[in-house]
Amino acid sequence: MSVRPRTVAALLALAGLAALIAWAASELTPFGTPSGPANAIVRTLVHERHAANTVNGVTYDLRGLDTLGEELILFVAALGSAVLLRHGRGEDVEQERGEDERGAARTPDALRAAGTALVGPLVVLGVYVVVHGHLSPGGGFQGGVVLAAGLLLVYAAGQVMALKRVEPTALVEVADATGALAYALVAAAGLVFATAALENFLPFGTTGNLLSAGTIPVLSVAVGVEVTGAVALILTELLDQTLLRGGE
Amino acid sequence: MTVLPYLVAAWLLVVGLWGTITSRHLVQQVMCLTVVQSSTYVLLLAVGYRTGGYAPIVSSSVPPSSPFVDPIVQALALTDVVVEATVVAVLLALTVQAHKRFGTVDPDRLGELSG
Numbered sequence: 240m241s242v243r244p245r246t247v248a249a250l251l252a253l254a255g256l257a258a259l260i261a262w263a264a265s266e267l268t269p270f271g272t273p274s275g276p277a278n279a280i281v282r283t284l285v286h287e288r289h290a291a292n293t294v295n296g297v298t299y300d301l302r303g304l305d306t307l308g309e310e311l312i313l314f315v316a317a318l319g320s321a322v323l324l325r326h327g328r329g330e331d332v333e334q335e336r337g338e339d340e341r342g343a344a345r346t347p348d349a350l351r352a353a354g355t356a357l358v359g360p361l362v363v364l365g366v367y368v369v370v371h372g373h374l375s376p377g378g379g380f381q382g383g384v385v386l387a388a389g390l391l392l393v394y395a396a397g398q399v400m401a402l403k404r405v406e407p408t409a410l411v412e413v414a415d416a417t418g419a420l421a422y423a424l425v426a427a428a429g430l431v432f433a434t435a436a437l438e439n440f441l442p443f444g445t446t447g448n449l450l451s452a453g454t455i456p457v458l459s460v461a462v463g464v465e466v467t468g469a470v471a472l473i474l475t476e477l478l479d480q481t482l483l484r485g486g487e
Numbered sequence: 488m489t490v491l492p493y494l495v496a497a498w499l500l501v502v503g504l505w506g507t508i509t510s511r512h513l514v515q516q517v518m519c520l521t522v523v524q525s526s527t528y529v530l531l532l533a534v535g536y537r538t539g540g541y542a543p544i545v546s547s548s549v550p551p552s553s554p555f556v557d558p559i560v561q562a563l564a565l566t567d568v569v570v571e572a573t574v575v576a577v578l579l580a581l582t583v584q585a586h587k588r589f590g591t592v593d594p595d596r597l598g599e600l601s602g
Contacts, residue, residue: 242595249508257501264493271489271538277557281543284558285551293543293555297562309566316573323580376544380569446545473576480583 289443290452295378299458303437306458307426310465314419317469321412324476354396361389369463373452379459383466390471394478411471418465425454425461492533499526513582513592517575524571528564535560 268274280301281293290296298306365386372378390411429438437454444451499522506519535557541549543558582592589597 246509249505253501253505256504257497260497260500261494264490264497267490267493267534269489270492270533271536273535273537273557275535275557275559277535277537277540277543277555277559278552280558281545281555282551285545291545293545293558294561294565297558298565302559302562305566309569313569313573316577320576320580323577323584326584376542378565380565447547470572473580477579477583 285446288439288452288455289446290373290455291447292373292375292378294376295372295455295459296452298378299372299455299462300437300439300453303426303458306462307422307437310419310422310462313466313469314415317415317472320473321476324480351396354392358389358392358396361392362386365389365463365467369460370449370456372459372463373455374447374449379462380466383463384470386463386467387470387474391474394474408472408475411468411475413468414464415468415472418461418463418468421461422458422465425458429454492529492536496526496530496533499523499529511593511595513585513594514579516594517578517582520578521571521575524567524574527567531560531564531567
C-alpha cells in the first residue's frame with residue numbers, strides 16, 4: 240500500500256476509534272469514585288497477610304500466580320533477545336577489541352568519575368528497594384531495574400574493559416535463571432508445606448517489620464534477582480551490538 | 488470534567504497508533520508502540536483513583552480504615568510496565584537483526600530488498 244492512501248485510511252480509522260472510545264468513556268464511572276473493593280482488599284492484606292505495601296501484597300500473594308507467569312515472560316524475552324543478538328556475532332571480534340579501547344578514551348573524565356562514584360550508592364538503593372518491597376513503595380521489579388542500571392552506569396563511565404574482565408554475561412545469565420527458579424520453588428513449596436501452590440506458608444510476623452508478610456518478601460527478592468539478571472542481560476547484549484557497530 | 492483522564496488515555500492510544508502507522512523508522516515505531524502502551528497505564532490508574540484517597544501503603548499515620556486508591560489496578564500497571572519492557576527489548580533486538588540483513592530500518596523498504 241502506498242503512503243497516501245494508507246495515511247487517509249489511518250486517519251479515518253483512528254477518528255472512528257477515537258469517537259467510539261470517547262462514547263465509551265462518557266458511560267464510565269466518574270473519575271475519583273471507583274466502584275471496586277479497594278478498601279476491603281487493603282484490610283484483608285494488612286490483617287491476614289501483614290503486608291504494609293498492599294500493591295505488592297496483590298502482586299506476590301493474591302495475584303502470585305500471574306506474577307509467576309509475568310516473570311517467566313521476562314525470562315523468555317531476555318533469552319529471546321540474547322539469542323537474536325548473538326546470531327552472527329563473532330566475525331567482528333578483532334574490531335570489537337579495538338573499539339573497547341577507543342570507546343574508553345572518548346569518555347570525558349568528569350563522566351567517568353561521576354559514573355564510578357554512583358555505582359555503589361545505586362547498588363545499595365537497589366537492594367534496599369528489593370528487600371523493603373512489602374513495607375514501602377518498591378519491590379522486586381523496581382529494585383531489579385535499579386540494580387541493572389548499576390551495570391549500565393559502569394558502561395556509561397567507560398569501564399568497558401572492567402566489564403569485560405568480570406564477564407558479566409555469565410553472571411547475569413545465572414542470576415536470571417536463579418531468580419526464575421527460586422520463584423517457581425517457593426510456588427511449589429506451597430504445595431508441600433500448605434495446601435496449594437503459592438499459598439503463603441511462612442509466619443506472618445508483625446506488620447511493618449522487615450521479616451514479616453510470609454512469602455511476600457521472599458518472592459520479592461527472587462523477582463529482584465531475576466529482573467536484575469534479565470535487564471542486565473538485555474542491556475549487555477544490546478551494548479555488545481553498539482561496540483561491534485561502533486566503527487560505522 | 489470527570490472523564491478527562493479517560494480521554495487522555497484515548498488520546499495517547501490514538502496518537503501512538505498514528506505514529507506506528509506513519510513512522511518511517513523501526514526504532515521510532517517501537518517508541519510509538521510504547522506510547523500506545525502508556526495509554527493503558529493512564530486508564531488503569533484513572534479507573535482505580537479515589538478522590539482524597541491515600542496510596543495503598545499502610546503505616547502508623549495511615550491506618551487500614553482510611554480511604555485508599557485501588558491497589559489491584561496499580562499491581563496491574565506494574566505487570567503492564569514489565570510486559571512493555573520485554574516487548575521493547577525483543578523488538579529492538581529484531582530491529583538490529585533487520586538492519587544487519589537488509590541494511591535499512593525503513594519498514595517500507597524491508598520487503599523490497601529481501602526479494
